[in-house]
Structures are given as C-alpha cells and as structure tokens.
Amino acid sequence: MRTTPFKFFVFHRELEMSCRLLQAGVSAILIDLEHRGKAQRQDGFDTEINVHSVDDLRxxxxxxxxxxxxxxxxxxASDSELSSVIENGxxxxxxxxVRRPAEVERIIKRTDGHCRITVMIETVDGASQAxxxxxxxxxxxYVGLNDLHIQRGTRSIFAPLADGLLExxxxxxxxxxxxxxGLTLPNLGTPVPSMHLYAEMARLDCSFTFLRRSFYRDVSGRDLGEELANMKAAIQAMQARPPLVIAEDFLAMKKLISQGRV
Structure with a gap:
C-alpha cells in the first residue's frame, strides 16, 4: 500500500479559485501553455483546451x-520559454x-535541476518508449488518455485501461x-463511474491525478476541503482492498469498457 499521500492537481481557471483550491487541499495548480495547434489536433473531440500565459503564472x-x-x-519549447517559466515561479x-527520450533529455539539460519534470505519454511513440x-x-x-485515444483510433477514450496498454x-x-x-467526486463521474477510476488508480499504485472539468460543477455549493478529503479517503479505501476484491473490481471495469458501454 502506498505510504506517501495521493496528490490532486488542477488546471488554473481564475486566481481566487486556484488559491481557494490550494488552501482546501489541492497539491498543485497547473498553468497550461500548450495550445499551439491543439484545437486542430483535437477537433471533433470533447477535450479541454486552456489558453494561459506566463503572466498567469507570474x-x-x-x-x-x-x-x-x-x-x-x-x-x-524554446530555451527562452523554459527560462521564462522557471524565472516566473x-x-x-x-x-x-513526448515521442522520444531525446526530446526530454534536451529539456532536462536546459532546466538544469531548477524544477521537477513530468513527462506526458499521450502518443503511440511515447507509449513504446515508456x-x-x-x-x-x-x-x-502521466498518461494522457485524450490524445492517445485520438492517435490510436479506439472506440473509447478508456480503452488503455481495458486492453492492457496502461498496465x-x-x-x-x-x-x-x-x-x-482524472477524477471528480467518488459517487459521480460519467461515462465511467468515478469509483472504477479510483479503483484502477489504486491498483496501479498511482501517486497523483488531475481533477476533471466536471469537478468544478460537482463541487458547486459544497465545502471544497470536505470534498477533497472525501476523495483522498476514497483512494485510501481502494488501496486497502484485499487482492480478491481488487481483481473483481478490475474485471468489472474491464467488462464495462470492453462492451463498448463507455
């Protein structure tokens, strides 16, 4: 069972809300500079495209x-972009x-230990180089299901959970x-109920995820700190399941996805 706390990250929306989320228990806020060509790449798919700037970061x-x-x-990303995001906090x-290790090696060299690095696997080439x-x-x-779904041409965005690729x-x-x-509140979530995703994150010993777009809607009028605590408790409960229950829960999720119901 994982002993380090599970972390929730969330995309920045507005300054006041981001600060509230950090105070309530979110581990980090994400400023998103990836929007060049993204609308064309994800055209026709229900994805989130943010248009943040270094000024938002500052x-x-x-x-x-x-x-x-x-x-x-x-x-x-250019050397000047990398320097700017580090200098601004x-x-x-x-x-x-990411498609090749060489792409990451260049950025590791340029950042020179001044910040932590997360690599997104969301291409077929990247998955083969994991x-x-x-x-x-x-x-x-972090495995990005949206772009991986587009590249692979699968029926469901959740196919990697059922066909063995994610594992x-x-x-x-x-x-x-x-x-x-990504996750929202334990008793919600669509088209895959959140508890299936909580279960799979625990089974694969995940250490973090992002809060889904629907999280903002789902917590409207609720206490942010209380709901985030409930989410962390749900992860812990999934981590504590006996092996037989873990196997049964995995098969139930796999059946749901494989039958094309999501």
Whole structure:
C-alpha cells in the first residue's frame, strides 16, 4: 500500500479559485501553455483546451508559495520559454506530446535541476518508449488518455485501461511517480463511474491525478476541503482492498469498457 499521500492537481481557471483550491487541499495548480495547434489536433473531440500565459503564472506565484506546475508548449519549447517559466515561479514543468527520450533529455539539460519534470505519454511513440523515458532524470509520468485515444483510433477514450496498454506502461515506469486520467467526486463521474477510476488508480499504485472539468460543477455549493478529503479517503479505501476484491473490481471495469458501454 502506498505510504506517501495521493496528490490532486488542477488546471488554473481564475486566481481566487486556484488559491481557494490550494488552501482546501489541492497539491498543485497547473498553468497550461500548450495550445499551439491543439484545437486542430483535437477537433471533433470533447477535450479541454486552456489558453494561459506566463503572466498567469507570474500572477499566481505572487499570490501563493504553494506548488505551481506549468505545461510547456510542447517538447520543442524554446530555451527562452523554459527560462521564462522557471524565472516566473514554476516548481515543475510538464512536457506534453513526448515521442522520444531525446526530446526530454534536451529539456532536462536546459532546466538544469531548477524544477521537477513530468513527462506526458499521450502518443503511440511515447507509449513504446515508456521504459526509456522513465530511466531519465524525471519525477513523474502521466498518461494522457485524450490524445492517445485520438492517435490510436479506439472506440473509447478508456480503452488503455481495458486492453492492457496502461498496465504495460505502468510496469515499465515503476521507478517514477505515475498518474493517468482524472477524477471528480467518488459517487459521480460519467461515462465511467468515478469509483472504477479510483479503483484502477489504486491498483496501479498511482501517486497523483488531475481533477476533471466536471469537478468544478460537482463541487458547486459544497465545502471544497470536505470534498477533497472525501476523495483522498476514497483512494485510501481502494488501496486497502484485499487482492480478491481488487481483481473483481478490475474485471468489472474491464467488462464495462470492453462492451463498448463507455
């Protein structure tokens, strides 16, 4: 069972809300600079596209000393972009759409230990290089289901949970922090009920995930601290399941996805 606390990250929306979420128990806020060409790449799919700037990063840093993450524009982000996000307060950078270890090695060299690094596996090439990527000087790997779904042409965005790809990637990345997908409140979530995702994150020994877009709607009018505590408790309960229950829960989720019901 994992002994370190499970972490929830969330994309920045507005300054006041981000600060409230950090105070309520969210581990980090994400400033998102990856929007070049994204609308075309994800055209026709229900995805989240943020349009943040380094100014958003700077303003948030002025308001909090808690962890701020920054998803850079891409694995080809310029040296000036990397310098700017570090100088303006990013504690960790996320590299999207990685295909080759060399892309990450360049960024590791440029950042020179000034921030933590998370690599996003959301391409078929990146998935095939998971082991080599995890052997680099990085902190986390996150599997992005949206772009992986688009690249693979699968019926369901959740196909990697049922067809073995996600577990294969996890086995190759056992030496780093790992996360995938996103969560909202335990008793909600669609098209896959959240509890299936909580269960799979526990089974794969994940250490973090992102809060879904629906989280904002689902917590409307509720106490943020209480709901985040409930989410952490749900993860802990899933981590404490006996092996037989873990196996049964996995089969139930796999059946739901494989039958094309989500």
């Amino acid at each position: 303003r948030l840093r002025d308001e909090t000393d808690k962890t701020i993450m920054c998803r850079i524009s891409g694995p080809d 990013a504690d960790e950078i996320i590299i999207p759409m 082991g080599s990527l995890s052997d680099l000087s990085i902190d986390n790997i 294969k990637i996890r086995r190759r990345c056992a030496n780093v922090g790992f996360g995938f997908g």
